[in-house]
Amino acid sequence: MTVFYPLDSARLRLQVDEKRKAKWTPSVLAEIIREEGLLAPYRGWFPVICSLCCSNFVYFYTFNSVKACWLRGHRSTPGKDLVLGIIAGVVNVLVTTPLWVVNTRLKLQGAKFRNSDIKPTHYSGILDAFRQILFSEGLPALWNGTLPSLLLVLNPALQFMVYEGLKRELKRGASGEFSSLEVFVIGAIAKAVATTATYPLQTVQSILRFGQHRHSKESRIMGSLRSIFYLWREQVRKHGIVGLFKGLEAKLLQTVLTAALMFLLYEKMTAATFRIMGLRRTVSRR
Template sequence: MATAVDVDKVGGGLMNLFSYSNLVHAVSGASGSVIAISVFYPLDTVRTRLQVDDHRRAKNTYEALKEIIREEGLQGLYLGWFPVVSALSCSNFIYFYTYNGLKSALLGGRSKASPLVDLSLAFVSGVVNVLITTPLWVANTRLKLQGAKLHTAHYNKRDGPSKDSDQKYTGILDCLLKIINREGIQKLWGGTVPSILLATNPAIQFMVYEALKRYFRGLFHVPELSGLMYFILGAVAKTVSTVITYPLQVIQSRLRAGYAKHESSLTLVENLLHLIKTRGFGALYKGMEAKLLQTVLTAALMFLIYEKIAAFIFHLMGLK
């Protein structure tokens, strides 16, 4: 009898994993992320430039925006927009589906969610997401920097000429194929170690967000919060996770960019120490102002849209 019960539980868990509800969450999360990143994309451009470009003169977000517009025109702020949207939609679809699928499979309809459970499930979802989508983000970084006027001549001279410096890409697939042919397939997973560690970023974000959401739903005795509350909770959660994990994001961007061959041969800790030694401790937080503006506003808007789309679809279907 015990075996039969266990089999029923496993079967029920698998059914919960492949449910319509998880698909709704995944589509809602992907849609919210695409709309949000499109609105705040120039800030993401500035963040990437400041993280990768060691000799960019701008010291803050506003100066960097003006500098890019002056050197490259307004279109420079939107370089690589389509690859970012493509990668982000795939990434968030996988992440939201995995997170809600695991939650449904393990908890079912029981209300046993807690900050520790949220943190664990979000981290596992992040690792799954990283392993599947890292090649898309490597191509995304290359495409976003293609055509950008980077002030990295001294840095490249020290490390040797970049094999990718004269390479031109026509799209994501072309970029992936050329990276494989010229640098090897392993390069598609450049920055994977910091990316896996950075799975703690959305894990912390989801833990804080879900904890705050449960708290305020209970405080106000409502099943759903207002759009403004979702926006604020998303902003607070992303701020906490970004500040904690930002140095790893800097290393991740530099490894994905592929401009410094020397750094790609170092371990994560060696990369952190190398960056501090050559660029100073402040380099670990270079571009964080732009990152906070971009990622906090994007995450806040994304969570608002995600919650509203999911609630609307579930309402139409007569589901909670």
């Protein structure tokens, strides 16, 4: 996340700042650095890392725990992987959404927006952001965008389904571990498919979490399907169908590379752990 963080900053600006003329990642990053300083693309890095650690822990722990209880040595299938991913994603969303609402606000604090309707915020840190949101907007505001987030559990679910499916297909008749390059490519393909399929929901999610769009303020704890369709309709009306995919270039570049590296490290650390314990990874062979 640290390596590719500026790409995520560019993606978020494109999603919430409707009047920004720059449309491509390099030009957006150049604008941010020129107007706000060299370190501006890394604004909000610490709360994002904290949220990421909590989110990944909750997701992977839930995914592997449910998998161990459900399968109990039986063969896994793409359908089962999808269900496991959805269950883990729902638990993750309900537990960690307040963290992501706060880090979205912190990432955009101090940004020079082209949209004059956006009001500046003043948070001194994670705890202060929690306190201000709680007292000025109420407890439900910490779960802004929960409905699109719940729908977005399809993203990691699709990601893991494609990832595990590709591993199974490529592993048939083969022996030994995947190479680092193979794991990287499989992880990248899986994330690219999942991100592109669910990106319009991610655009709505960012707008609702930011909390400054007129319709997002009218939404309650989870928002509503009406809010989601309204925001989609507004994006299409103003920018065409491309408006639903603003920042996709930056998001794909950031998430695909991040996910590929994550899967690479995940597989290497798991293999090393099993070697240290003197065990064979019979379950992961399927």
